[in-house]
Amino acid sequence: MITTYEQAIEYIHGRSVWKKTPTLDRIRHLLKLLGNPETKNKFVHITGTNGKGSTTSFLNNILQMNGLKVGSFTSPYITKFNERISVNNQMISDAVLLQLVQQIEPIVTEIEHELKNDEVAPTEFEVITAMMFLYFSQNPVDIVLVEVGIGGIYDSTNVLVPLLSIITNVGFDHMHVLGHTITAIAQQKAGIIKNSPVIYGGRRQDEAGKVITQKAIAQKVPLYTMEDNTIEIVNSDQWTETFTISNKKLDMAKSLFTIKLLGKYQIDNAILAIMAYLLLVEKKIVSFSLAKLQLGLANTTWPGRFEVLSKEPQIVIDGAHNVPAMNGLSELLMRKFKNYQQINIIFAALADKQFIAMAKILINIPNVSLYVTEFSGPGNRQIADEMLIKRMLPAVNLSDNWEETLRDVAKNNPMTLTLVTGSLYFISEVRTILTH
Known part of the structure; x- marks a missing residue:
């Protein structure tokens, strides 16, 4: 019962x-x-x-x-x-x-x-x-x-x-x-x-x-x-x-x-x-x-959709979890943040998504440093292999711990943006930790 x-x-x-x-x-x-x-x-x-x-x-x-x-x-x-x-x-x-x-x-x-x-x-x-x-x-x-x-x-x-x-x-x-x-x-x-x-x-x-x-x-x-x-x-x-x-x-x-x-x-x-x-x-x-x-x-807001969690330093989360969403995110960054000196992106995805294609979109954004990380994942679903992404895209950085990477790269600089993106399950995990 x-x-x-x-x-x-x-x-x-x-x-x-x-x-x-x-x-x-x-x-x-x-x-x-x-x-x-x-x-x-x-x-x-x-x-x-x-x-x-x-x-x-x-x-x-x-x-x-x-x-x-x-x-x-x-x-x-x-x-x-x-x-x-x-x-x-x-x-x-x-x-x-x-x-x-x-x-x-x-x-x-x-x-x-x-x-x-x-x-x-x-x-x-x-x-x-x-x-x-x-x-x-x-x-x-x-x-x-x-x-x-x-x-x-x-x-x-x-x-x-x-x-x-x-x-x-x-x-x-x-x-x-x-x-x-x-x-x-x-x-x-x-x-x-x-x-x-x-x-x-x-x-x-x-x-x-x-x-x-x-x-x-x-x-x-x-x-x-x-x-x-x-x-x-x-x-x-x-x-x-x-x-x-x-x-x-x-x-x-x-x-x-x-x-x-x-x-x-x-x-x-x-x-x-x-x-x-x-x-x-x-x-x-x-x-x-x-x-x-x-x-x-x-008055409309929506959690996890280019949601600003901090202005100083500038930290944003976005649940772009497929290629069309990632293209939209790329357009936004290149239009609104094209003059930024540094854009740090921490990315994690599920293994059944087109994670290589998504990473390629992110790595081609000007002034970007891309960090590929891991998270616990929902149920039995597998997360994307960050080593495979690294082999396919050598310019990416590997991150064993997204929290440590976030602390390291987020700078209190008006021309630096740190974005956490990928799986909505990952974004949920990040949001829960950062807002409590």
């Missing part, structure tokens, strides 16, 4: 992560036994290779600023598991999480005993998804923003019926599950498109855009993309991004929007949130207010 929070977390993580057969049957059966809680709220469904968390956070804050009570389901977490289910940016309590597991565990056990087939037993993420749906059915909110775990078609969140869907972008990540071409990955992500509008963070004629456009046409739903907007980035200070936008729905070209999250990719994420907000205004879920829109964007 599960009686403590620690036992509840242990139970969740004790579930199998993968099954041989991708299917939504397991989650549908579990939710049916729970009374179909996925039918009890209004949802926005969000997928994409990168930017899901930031886009969700921007939209979350915009809607809150407009007076809505907003639930969210995100992954992975940065500091505590409970972050995955939150209301108005407040994670659920340990006691609530324990109660959810206590409600679900007997039903999962019943499924296992009745069917006596491990393939039909719910996975870890299916249990977490069921917890989320159950929580929001028992604690209704105005709207729930739901991030996909991986992909779309067979992701356990894909049982919901959304007001609208967002596909932030499509790039190479999780190829062992989603496929080894952009077209194959896009087909998986386009699986969240149902009988409601879809917003895509690319262009209709790019490789992924063609797949998404075909799916939207087949589903007879409107598709909105980044090319529906005219965007201008305005020169801004070191630690913010400022831009203007006009689109077919509303001319806001003379209005400035400022965000604290840095990078052109974060401007794109903010614009996706604006587009979603305008569609929700059309659907009369919320009323339009330019001032509240601007304020919601300006």
Whole structure:
């Protein structure tokens, strides 16, 4: 019997992560036994290779600023598991999480005993998804923003019926599950498109855009993309991004929007949130207010996304854990920090990522010293071999201990930046240690 929070977390993580057969049957059966809680709220469904968390956070804050009570389901977490289910940016309590597991565990056990087939037993993420749906059915909110775990078609969140869907972008990540071409990955992500509008963070004629456009046409739903907007980035200070936008729905070209999250990719994420907000205004879920829109964007922060942990010395963490994210990080550093005398980067990744390609991007940034390190890693997943990176890229430095390296290289100099980046699990470890 599960009686403590620690036992509840242990139970969740004790579930199998993968099954041989991708299917939504397991989650549908579990939710049916729970009374179909996925039918009890209004949802926005969000997928994409990168930017899901930031886009969700921007939209979350915009809607809150407009007076809505907003639930969210995100992954992975940065500091505590409970972050995955939150209301108005407040994670659920340990006691609530324990109660959810206590409600679900007997039903999962019943499924296992009745069917006596491990393939039909719910996975870890299916249990977490069921917890989320159950929580929001028992604690209704105005709207729930739901991030996909991986992909779309067979992701356990894909049982919901959304007001609208967002596909932030499509790039190479999780190829062992989603496929080894952009077209194959896009087909998986386009699986969240149902009988409601879809917003895509690319262009209709790019490789992924063609797949998404075909799916939207087949589903007879409107598709909105980044090319529906005219965007201008305005020169801004070191630690913010400022831009203007006009689109077919509303001319806001003379209005400035400022965000604290840095990078052109974060401007794109903010614009996706604006587009979603305008569609929700059309659907009369919320009323339009330019001032509240601007304020919601300006107040948005997201842990581990070019997050400044210290200004003196300048220490930043960023969970760029795949090649597209690393390209975005490189663009940011070369645009915002090109005049810096020294950029120190401490990098660690998981072995199933394209870690050599990521390291190559980092080593080519001007004035960079790259330190490749290690961390404990989640569960049984292996971390990248830093010796292999060193052999492939002799200019990198090896670091046995990231904390010692950080102390050695971080200088109280306004022209020196120290960045810790790579796996979100690594960033979580670093953030926990440096903020406590």
